[in-house]
Amino acid sequence: MDDRSDLLIELGTEELPPTALRRLRDDFSALIVGGLRDAGLEPGTTKSFATPRRLAVAIQGLRIQQPEQVVERRGPAVAAAFDQDGQPTRAAIGFASSCGAEVSDLERVETEKGAWLYYRGHKAGRPASELIAALLPEVIHKLPVPKRMRWGDHEHSFVRPVHWLVVLLGDEVVDASVLGVASSRTSRGHRFHGPASLEIASAASYEKQLRENAHVIADLDARRQEVLRQVEAAARTAGGVAMIDEALLEEVTALVEWPAAIIGTFEKRFLDIPPEVLVSSMQGHQRYFPVRGSDDQLLPSFVTIANLESRNPDEVARGNQRVIRPRLADAEFFWQQDRREPISQRIEKLKEIVFQKRLGSLYDKAVRVAALSRQLAPEFGVDPATAERAALLGKCDLLTExxxxxxxxxxxxxxxxxxxxxxxxxxxxxxEQHYQPRFAGDQIPTSPLGQVLAVAERADTLIGIFAIGQAPSGDKDPFALRRAGLGLMRILVESQRQIPLLALFGRAADHLPEDVKGDAVVDAVFEFCMDRLKAYYLDQGLLPELFEAVRDVRVNDGEPVDEPVDFDRRIHACSAFLQLDAARSLAAANKRVNNILRKADGVDIPEVPSADLLQVEAEKTLYAVIEPLTKKVANLARQGDYQQALEQLATARDGVDAFFDQVMVMDEDMEVRGNRLALLRQLSQLFTSVADISRLPSQ
Known part of the structure; x- marks a missing residue:
């Protein structure tokens, strides 16, 4: 008898949220597979499915019987298990009974906390069908559903009402129930093309039966490819190329079970409207795919995906055209009306819109951003008056229809x-550019003026919102400060603008209302932005130790490196340095130096080491290495050539290794000891000129 079989589980529902469908599919599959694996059923190759009306998973080669289970339980302490006469107490007898054993069957195990009774035994594994039935309600409960709903007259809740459940092990139905629905082999097909019940023969036949007999492409990824193929083919028929937005493609795929592309058109006069308006209307409001011509200009056509094959596709197209036309007509009207009033005449109207109660109106914010932009303009090579005027206009389009x-x-x-x-x-x-980057991966502003406005805008928002005590906490970030902080850091790093953050935030604080104390939160905003910068580097695959190595450097009388461009050069220099053979050895040596210096409290360490007190050849060699190296590294660091500076440090490896092999730092002669500590302190200062080398990986 074969001890393995294939498993199919399908949960049938009303239409699931399209933007959550892929995650629901993945989590549904992962929870089932994980539960089966934990139960020892050793699930094999797995394939997951998702359509608007179902979540499913098919698993090959599942054990039909759980293997024999090893049972291990610790009982009472021996001292409490036996009385003075050595007879078992009620505690020992009760524990043995709960294990289905006699007291004499129990072992004694010695631990650091004393001796304990211990039971080791075996019990027969349970049938897979029982384990699957017990697992399914747990899976439904654990699914990360954003918002549950109830239906009917019972207390069950799920993301959408559940109407059927298929659970097959091999070709046999597993007796199970979830959310008040009992299992069977009866599935359902497409609402219109396959409304009749469909009897699923087995897990192996599931996908084929749905596709060939019920007009359902159950595989989410296969359906996505089919949607893409049809959209691209339809666009070619319309004489152009489809504009494929990945998020829209994913959403449309999650809305259909049997995709059918339809070509629609609209009047050419609407092409006089800015193309972004047309694209936004078609993609965002109607879930249409716009079509571009060979000249990259929009064509008066679009592609939509229906969830059925209509016998009259022309009528379906006309229906979609009737829907899109009023939206485009409204956009045309807005475009004409908005241009009747110059945008520069809307500045005063910004006073009517509150940005934040304590921070004033959008006009107040525009004035602050304009003042800060004027200050920053020379550092970006921009005319201050132009920067000020552009900043005042920055939010005026919010007042347009x-x-x-x-x-x-x-x-x-x-x-x-x-x-x-x-x-x-x-x-x-x-x-336009001062809003960039709008989202993760979006490009930064390319023009210097756009960069000035973007930096000033974000600095004002960050310092202002922090100052009124509304910094992000947990998942709450109503002013999108995390995005603003990351965007600010990206702009400065990627545009190579040498702007010190502490000074930037100090300037921004100066323009806040008098009763809002921005100076008090400058350091907090700086730390917040540095956290965003760390995430930026981690996303690039850089080690967290590299970030911390630069983060710990102190310059300009103890200040952190607060210029993102300078920070960026240092961290990439450290990344390159870490590839050198000497890097990990020097990192370990610097850790050792720091430990020695920390333990040297009370020792009188001179400002600089004296050549006259050097006794061992290895310390003389290190002294001779450090003196010229200090000057070289300092010059290179001043020039911002941090990679070359670290490469120079690598030449000290042999001297450092020899010193620790041959020299006893804590010499009995206190004067010699102090001199050697002075030499190590000089070495430590050299190691921290670019980054704290001791923070780098040493293994």
Whole structure:
């Protein structure tokens, strides 16, 4: 008799949230496989499925019987298990009975805390069907559902109502139940193409039966590829190329079980509207895929994915066209109306919109950002007056009808309206770019003016919100300060703008309202941004020790490295240094130096070591190495050539190794001891000129 079989579990529901479908599929599969593995059933190759109306998993080669279980239990302490006559107490008898054994069957185990009774035994494994039935309710309970709902007249809750459950082990139905629904082999197909019940023969036939007999492509990834293929083919038929947004593709895939592409069109006059408006309307509001021509310009066409094969696709297309036309007509109206009033005339109206009660209106914020932009402008090679004017205009497009309808187009519409007004000096482009980066992986502003506005905007927001006591906590970050902090660090690093953060935040604090004390939170905002910078480097694959090595450096009378560009050069120099043979040896040596210096309390250490007190050849050699090396490294560090500075440090390896092999630092002669400690302190200072080398991995 074969002791393994295939397993199929399918949970049938009403339409699941499309943006959560992939995660639900993955977690459903992972929880089931993990539970089966923990039970010793050794699940084999696994394939997971998800459609709008089902989550499923098929597992090959599952053991049909749990292996014999080894049972180990610790009982009462021996002292409490037997009385003065050596007879078992009620504690010992009760423990033995709970194990199904006699007291004489129990072992005695010695531990650091004394002797204990111990039971070792075996029990037969349970059938897989029993374990699966017990596991399923646990899986449903553990699924990370964002918001549960109830249905019917019972107390069950899930992300959507559950209507059927298929559980097959081989070709046999496993008796199970979840959320009040009993298991069977009966599944359901497409709502329209396959509404009849479908009897699933086995796990192996599941996917094929659904596809061939019920018009359901159960494999989420296969369905995604099919949607993509159809969209691209339809766009070619329309004479262009489909604009594929990955998030939209994922969402559409999660909305259909049997995709069918439909080509729609709209009137050419709508192409006079900015293309971003058309794209936003089609993608964001209607889940359509826009089509571009060979010249990269939008065509008056789109592709939509229906969840069925219509006998009259032209009518389906006309229905979609009737839906999109009013939206495009509204956008056309907004575009015409907004341009009647120059964007520069909307500045005063910003006073009507509150940014934050204690920080004032959007106008107040614009004035602060403008003042800070004017101060920063020379450091970006930008005319101060231009920076100030651009900053005052930065939020004016929020007052337009178009941005009111399409808030995701803020900045983009500012660029269009500023250009229509005839504003020059790079202001239109800066109004769009100062929002960048908008999201992880988005590009930073490319123009110097855009960079000035982006930096000033984020610095003002960070210092202001921290100053009123609303710094992010836990998952709460209503002002998106984490994104603002990361964006600020990315702009400064990637544009190579040498702006010290502490000074930047100090300047921003100066412009806050008088009753908002920004100076008090400058250090906190700095630490917050450094945490964002650390995450930035970790995402690039750099070791956390590299970040900490630079983070611990102190410059300018004990201040941390607060210039992101300088920090970036140091951390990449450390990364390159770590590839050298000498790096780990010197890191270990520097740890040893620091430990020795920490333990030298009370020893009179001179400012500099004296050549006259050097006795051992190894310390003379190290002294001779350190003196010229200090000057070389200092010069290179001043020039910002940190990689070359660290490479120079690597030349000290032999001298350092010889010193620790041959020299006793804590000599009985206190004068000699102090001199050697002075030599090590000089070495330590050399090691921390670029980064704290002791923080680097030494193994």
């Amino acid at each position: 178009m941005v009111g309808e399409f808030p995701e187009l803020q900045g983009i519409m500012g660029r269009y309206y500023a250009a229509h007004e005839g504003l020059g000096d790079g202001i239109p482009e800066a109004l």
